[in-house]
Amino acid sequence: MDFLNKLDTDTSLSIFCRLNDPSDVVRASAVSRSWRDLVIRYGLSKNLCFKLFHQLTCVDRVNDESSGWSKLLEREHRAFALLAKGCTSSPITSCIADAIVASSTDNFPEECILNTLDERDRIGATPSYWSSSGQHKTSVPETLVYKLKGDLCVVTEFSIHPFQAYFQSGSPIYSSHYVRFRLGHLDNKSQEKNNYVWTYTSQQFAMAQENRLQNFKLPEPVVCIGGYMLIEFLGRVQTQELDGLYYICVSHVKVMGRSLAKSFRLVDANDKSGKVGLKVVSYCDPREMGEEEVGQRPFRQMVRNHLDKLLYFRRR
Structure with a gap:
């Protein structure tokens, strides 16, 4: 019955x-x-x-x-x-696809945001990190923007590794007091390039002035609609002995979550209502999907190619 x-x-x-x-x-x-x-x-x-x-x-x-x-x-x-x-x-994996822009950079491109995609704090004898410009005030914030792997990502956790300047006297660590995360999408209505709409903002997480990968777990998983992430560094803690200015330096950024790029795309966004359409790319079981896209270049090779290109244009 x-x-x-x-x-x-x-x-x-x-x-x-x-x-x-x-x-x-x-x-x-x-x-x-x-x-x-x-x-x-x-x-x-x-x-x-x-x-x-x-x-x-x-x-x-x-x-x-x-x-x-x-x-x-x-x-x-x-x-x-x-x-x-x-x-x-679906599998929880690393969700960052590319580094987009930093609010400031001290020495470009040697200390650019692309360095944060590599887990190492040095490549051979060369230090690998992003550095902000120096500031007299500790209250001046800094931001880093990243593109995630797909229009839809379920983000569960962020990790940041502050950089320790082992080549400076006392080996200072250039962390910040707090860190905050935003998730969102490009603003299609804006006439300016790379304008974003942040639809989710996390609480502030306290950051330790320690040379280690620090994990910040969200209270609950959050779906990023649009595939962009911003990290805000709030409060500077370390001055550089050479000029007495406050800096923030990061050697590595990591985002963990579930990327749905192989199954879905967002289409037909309506700027007035904020509504979007969903396009199904594949009905394969998301639990069986591998992390790497077909034909994707090795991650570190991609980073090195970006840096080589930047150095080339600087020499020009």
């Missing part, structure tokens, strides 16, 4: 909405035609997505050209079921 035939719709929905695992919703839709009809008709996969990650409420339509499904509700069910599964169970 199918108990749904004995219950009214509101009671049935009350029972099904207690399913908090995306896989359970999919399993329920496979039990019978009546169960499948209930799950799809009332968008239970979509509602669970929004319940687990409220940032996804800006997604208001699915653009799916690969499946050939004609019914909108069925297409949405399949897409949001995959999205919920990817956000909760």
